Amino acid sequence: METNYSDDIYGRAKVKGSEELEKYYDELKDMDTGALWTVANDIEPWEPHTISAPMFWSYEKLRPFVLEAARLVTPGEAGRRVVYLQNKNRIKEKAAVGLLYAGIQITQPGEFTPAHRHAASALRFIMEGAKGYTIVDGNKIELGVRDFVITPNSAWHEHGVEKDGQTCIWLDGLDIPMINAFEANDYAVLEEEKGGQDLVVAENYSPMSYSGAGVIPIDREWNKPYSPLFKYSWENTRNAIQNLAKVSDGTPYDGYIMRYANPLTGGHPMLTMGATMQMLKPGQKTKAHKHTGSSVFQVAQGEGYVIIDGVKYDFKEKDTFCIPSWLYHEFANTSETEELYLFSFNDFPTVEKLGFYQEKAHPEGHQQLK
Numbered sequence: 001m002e003t004n005y006s007d008d009i010y011g012r013a014k015v016k017g018s019e020e021l022e023k024y025y026d027e028l029k030d031m032d033t034g035a036l037w038t039v040a041n042d043i044e045p046w047e048p049h050t051i052s053a054p055m056f057w058s059y060e061k062l063r064p065f066v067l068e069a070a071r072l073v074t075p076g077e078a079g080r081r082v083v084y085l086q087n088k089n090r091i092k093e094k095a096a097v098g099l100l101y102a103g104i105q106i107t108q109p110g111e112f113t114p115a116h117r118h119a120a121s122a123l124r125f126i127m128e129g130a131k132g133y134t135i136v137d138g139n140k141i142e143l144g145v146r147d148f149v150i151t152p153n154s155a156w157h158e159h160g161v162e163k164d165g166q167t168c169i170w171l172d173g174l175d176i177p178m179i180n181a182f183e184a185n186d187y188a189v190l191e192e193e194k195g196g197q198d199l200v201v202a203e204n205y206s207p208m209s210y211s212g213a214g215v216i217p218i219d220r221e222w223n224k225p226y227s228p229l230f231k232y233s234w235e236n237t238r239n240a241i242q243n244l245a246k247v248s249d250g251t252p253y254d255g256y257i258m259r260y261a262n263p264l265t266g267g268h269p270m271l272t273m274g275a276t277m278q279m280l281k282p283g284q285k286t287k288a289h290k291h292t293g294s295s296v297f298q299v300a301q302g303e304g305y306v307i308i309d310g311v312k313y314d315f316k317e318k319d320t321f322c323i324p325s326w327l328y329h330e331f332a333n334t335s336e337t338e339e340l341y342l343f344s345f346n347d348f349p350t351v352e353k354l355g356f357y358q359e360k361a362h363p364e365g366h367q368q369l370k
Contacts, residue, residue, distance in 0.1 A: 131165025
């Protein structure tokens with residue numbers, strides 16, 4: 001019996017099989033060991049490759065199921081009523097892409113989740129509703145549509161909707177699969193008798209203190225490894241990116257793009273996950289490139305399409321899709337009158353800290369459709 005473990009032209013793992021070798025491999029297996037040369041090309045590829053598949057989730061199709069969740073189970077029963085987004089190649093990890101989790105959560109007027117915390121970092125992008133709120137580290141913050149909200153790792157937090165509000169739906173993003181891969185995750189609920197966190201500052205203290213353009217309060221001390229700004233308002237974000245578009249040509253691959261940042265350091269808002277907002281002008285198309293790092297996108301406003309690894313996905317507002325690491329992608333705004341805004345969250349802070357980030361432009365500028 002002959003087995004060629006690789007056609008590798010560079011001399012790595014070119015071992016031809018034999019009965020003696022097969023017996024050797026079986027004996028190694030019995031000792032929970034193995035011969036590196038039989039797996040080297042799988043675990044040490046010549047360039048990055050992804051396990052995750054590009055995925056697309058239509059909000060029009062998904063929304064009725066999100067609403068049904070609110071009818072079928074109560075917050076007390078479910079804790080959080082979330083329809084999670086499953087990458088077909090990451091089923092075991094419950095990941096949307098790479099080591100990132102995503103889900104669509106619903107909360108009705110008068111409802112709230114118990115105060116809890118976990119080692120995983122979390123973020124929200126508000127899709128619809130009114131008078132929703134979050135409480136993070138004793139700081140109560142009201143939420144509006146298209147606001148970006150962070151819940152740093154191990155921070156006490158809870159969410160709800162005021163009794164006179166409207167049903168809120170938002171995109172959840174967490175690094176649960178990443179933290180589980182490190183075998184470092186945990187979860188805790190605040191003592192039931194407390195009912196919730198004590199508010200330690202005035203409502204909306206965080207966004208009102210740190211959302212100034214280029215200015216920060218000097219009478220505050222902050223020594224935590226995440227942003228003191230817990231909510232990045234849609235109005236401020238949109239104004240910033242529109243101003244950028246007045247004085248810049250943007251980037252060839254992402255249009256006009258801005259990264260959410262810690263106002264004190266300029267770094268990412270949290271340790272493991274980052275987020276961006278990008279805009280394409282009416283009719284604008286980008287060139288194709290690829291990079292390490294995975295991203296989950298939600299269409300904040302507008303309509304268009306994305307081409308990922310040669311496959312075209314048409315999208316409209318509130319649709320969600322993911323772009324796995326190291327796959328070519330490009331965007332287009334199909335409207336001739338309205339801007340396209342795309343929110344995304346990613347694992348770039350982790351990839352960058354570990355020195356793994358790399359990027360490559362498509363040699364022809366654009367992909368051929370499969």
